[in-house]
Amino acid sequence: MLLLLLMTTALLGVEGMMTVNGQAAPISDALRNDFALGVGLRWINLFGMLVVLLIGPGLVLGETERGPAVFDLTAPISRSTYLLGRSLGLLLILLFYWIASIGVLGGVVAWREGVLHGMLVAGIPIFLLGQLLLAGILLLFRVVIGGGWGAVVGVLIWAGSWLLSLDMLEGYLFDVNVPLEKAAWWMPLFGPYLEGEPVGLGASAARFVMRFFPPIGNVQSVGLDTALGKTVFPPGDWWSVPVAVVWTLLAFSGAAALFRRKDL
Amino acid sequence: MIDGGAVLSWRDVSKRFGSVRALDGLTLSVERGEVFGFLGPNGAGKTTALRIAAGLIRPDRGEASLIGIPVGEKGSRRKVGYLPEEIRMPRRLRLGEWLGHQIRLRAADPSRIAPAAERVGLASSLGREVAGFSKGMRRRAALALLAASDPELWLLDEPTADLDVSGREMVENLILEARGRGATFFISSHILSEVERVCDRVGIIEGGRLRKTAAPAELLPAPLLVDLSLPTAPADPAPLARGRPFRWNAEAKRLRVFVQTREEGEDVVRSLGDAGYPPVQTLHRPASLRDAIEGHLS
Numbered sequence: 001m002l003l004l005l006l007m008t009t010a011l012l013g014v015e016g017m018m019t020v021n022g023q024a025a026p027i028s029d030a031l032r033n034d035f036a037l038g039v040g041l042r043w044i045n046l047f048g049m050l051v052v053l054l055i056g057p058g059l060v061l062g063e064t065e066r067g068p069a070v071f072d073l074t075a076p077i078s079r080s081t082y083l084l085g086r087s088l089g090l091l092l093i094l095l096f097y098w099i100a101s102i103g104v105l106g107g108v109v110a111w112r113e114g115v116l117h118g119m120l121v122a123g124i125p126i127f128l129l130g131q132l133l134l135a136g137i138l139l140l141f142r143v144v145i146g147g148g149w150g151a152v153v154g155v156l157i158w159a160g161s162w163l164l165s166l167d168m169l170e171g172y173l174f175d176v177n178v179p180l181e182k183a184a185w186w187m188p189l190f191g192p193y194l195e196g197e198p199v200g201l202g203a204s205a206a207r208f209v210m211r212f213f214p215p216i217g218n219v220q221s222v223g224l225d226t227a228l229g230k231t232v233f234p235p236g237d238w239w240s241v242p243v244a245v246v247w248t249l250l251a252f253s254g255a256a257a258l259f260r261r262k263d264l
Numbered sequence: 265m266i267d268g269g270a271v272l273s274w275r276d277v278s279k280r281f282g283s284v285r286a287l288d289g290l291t292l293s294v295e296r297g298e299v300f301g302f303l304g305p306n307g308a309g310k311t312t313a314l315r316i317a318a319g320l321i322r323p324d325r326g327e328a329s330l331i332g333i334p335v336g337e338k339g340s341r342r343k344v345g346y347l348p349e350e351i352r353m354p355r356r357l358r359l360g361e362w363l364g365h366q367i368r369l370r371a372a373d374p375s376r377i378a379p380a381a382e383r384v385g386l387a388s389s390l391g392r393e394v395a396g397f398s399k400g401m402r403r404r405a406a407l408a409l410l411a412a413s414d415p416e417l418w419l420l421d422e423p424t425a426d427l428d429v430s431g432r433e434m435v436e437n438l439i440l441e442a443r444g445r446g447a448t449f450f451i452s453s454h455i456l457s458e459v460e461r462v463c464d465r466v467g468i469i470e471g472g473r474l475r476k477t478a479a480p481a482e483l484l485p486a487p488l489l490v491d492l493s494l495p496t497a498p499a500d501p502a503p504l505a506r507g508r509p510f511r512w513n514a515e516a517k518r519l520r521v522f523v524q525t526r527e528e529g530e531d532v533v534r535s536l537g538d539a540g541y542p543p544v545q546t547l548h549r550p551a552s553l554r555d556a557i558e559g560h561l562s
Contacts, residue, residue, distance in 0.1 A: 067352030071409070074318045074346040075369035078338045264320045 037109060037117065041127075041227055044101040045220055048131050051097060052090075056135045057142040057150060059093075060086040064264055065146075073264065080256040087135070087252065094131055098124045123227025126241065130219035133244050136251025137214060143258045157214055214247045215240035270329075271296045271417050271448045272317060277326035278472075279312055286312040287323070288472040299439065299449040301463035301480075303456065303557055309472040310452040311349055314421050317450070318346040330417060345415035349422045349452075351402040353394045359405055360390035363412065372413040380412035384434060399426035404434075411438060418442065420451045424458060436462060456553040468557060483556040485509035486522035490529035492536065493518055493545040504536055511558055522551055 060083065063069040072082055102120050110116045137157055142150035218240030225237075270293035279287040287309045294300045302310050315321040316328050319335050333340035353362055363377045381387045384404040389397070397405065403426050410418060418439075424432040432455075439449060439462050453459050459466060460480050467477040476483070486509065494517045498504060501512040501519055509522040519536075523529040529548050536543055 063354065067350065068354045070320065070346075070348050070352070071366055071406070072369065073320065074341055074344070075366065076338045076342040076371075077369055261322060263322060264315075 037105070037120075037228055038224060040105045040109070041120075041123065041224055042220075044098070044105065045127055045130070045223070048094060048097055048101075048127065049134060051094065052131050052135045052138065053151060053155065055093075056090055057138045057154075059090050060135075060139055061142055061259075070264070079260045083139075083252075083256050083259055087139070090135060091128075091132065094128055095124075098128060117227075117229070119229040120227045123223045126219060126223035126226055129241065129244050129248065130216050130223060133214055133216050133219065133248045133251065136248050136255065140251045140255040140258070143255045143262060157216070214251075215243050219244045270294060271298075271331055272329070272419075272450055274313065274316070274328045275326055277313070277316060277323045277328055279309075279316065279321065279323050285472050287316075290326070290469075290472070290474055292467060292474055292477065294448060294450055296448055297443070297446055298465060299443055299463045300451065301459035301466040302450065302452040302469065303454075303459060303466055303553075304469040308469045310469060311421055312472075313469070314346075314419055314450070314452055317419055318344070318348075343416040344419060345410040345413055345417070346419045347403075347406050347410060347421060347423055349425065351399070351406050353397075353402060353405065355395035356393060358391055358393055359386060359397075362394060362405070363390075363409060366409050367412055370413045376412040376414070377408075380408040383411050383438070384408045385430075400428065400431060403427060404431065407435065407438065414442070414445070414447075416447055418447055418449045418451075420449065420453075422453055423451060424453065424455055432458065456557065460553045466553070480553050480556075483553065484522070484551045485556070486524050487551055488523050488526065488529060489520050489549055489551040489555055490523055490532050491518070491520050491547040491549060492533070492543040494536070494541050495544050496541065498541060504539060504541060506532070506535060508532070511555060520555060522555075 064073070069082070073079065102124060106117055106120045134154060134157075138151055138154035140150075141153045144150065145153065215237075218237045222237050222241055272294040274290045274292050277287055277290040278285070290309070290313060292313075302313065304310050312321065316323050317330060317335060319341060322336065328335040330340040330344050357365075359381070360377065363381070364374060367374050367377060378387065378390070381390055384407050386401065386404050386408055389401065389405075394402070394405070403423075407423070423435050423439075427435065436458065439451075443449065449462075451459065451463065463480060465477060466480050466483060468475045468483075497514055497517045501510065504510075504519065505521050508528075511520040512518070521529070521532050523532060526548055533543055533546055
């Protein structure tokens, strides 16, 4: 609840001091509410990712490393079943977190606008998918590498994926119509998210990798658009959802396969 | 089926942890209804062998099976109960909750929980959080799980560690009662006197290798022992024993000779005096498993 209050305070604070293209500018109420919802959803997603990062792998594997799971694992259940059960527990925690957070956000915005944003609920499963994908990757690396190093690798993948999807933020910071000749040297690396054609090998490579890289950040964008009631299908980042489903299944399957062979 | 009649078997099992060879070609079978004691010094490989049988560790080489099913398959654990050396439980659960969860995992009868808790002396602790349990209480809780689930095969690693005298007696009675119902036991223990009392057969392991298996009585070269402290250390104690089995501790200058009768023991004392090594201290006593084991270890 403290995190939700923090998020709500930040949401209202940011709303009052936002700028566009580095200049303070009057904006419409519709755009203001849109931005407030968007920032609020990103805060909720950020804290959700932190939940996955800080407690996810430990929740699933912690007891195997600390010892209490010995009795569970010497019972006549498979290790995959054990892993599935623990992962479902993590899913339930995330689901409860999202329902509670969306309830708070939707309630605050409805109180301010007098309008209930029903599509917020539709975004929950997509955001959850992104967080499950991160959880699966962290779990896989935790099984392989063990301890905190698994989380480090997971963080790198999450951060890389997030950087590849700076659509809303970069749209407000960099102006979607920035001419290419004025773009900073690193901008073409994220070329797919700027208007115009990708420039150079870096941007092309980024676009190629983005198609197959665990699309955590892309899924977040889809979730955001869905929750805000924007058109998602067809084109855009729609492909990231099935790719994320495949990656999630692969990550958890890989973790289960490796866990089955792991000495405890 | 890996091994036809044995309830528990290892066949040429080896396991290495880094540069340490924990098990080296272990081949051993335990028959149905047998109480088998596994003895050896620290780091001999006892716990590794048990954890392989429990499916927690995979051997590098060889095969292990439980009730005819290869270890690692969940079916192999259907009728097996494992008591680890170190007992760790989820701290925030109450004992009754933890036992209920474990019993459900084992598809056992939940109505057996209360009698089992009573049996191990924890009936009044079913509603307590495990976080407040002592080591001895946690071991009793784990034994309650075994008593409630009543497996066919009991794998026990140091079952009486952290227990007081009454606790040790409770464990011994649990073993004897379950054995009476046809259960099989594999026990790793340092407490040789207890192993001696309950085990049908004993295996001695050292350096990951099985040195010998035999009934406890067969490990003893003779029923009696004359325990002697010598004034000086002889260069070679063997002639002093005159062909009898003996144990020599050079540091303590302590000679223990296995003898068949008290008279034979007194004859040993006289011969030591004649040889110029009159004992400073003499004790005639029954030979024990500890005396026998030391001779089988390097």
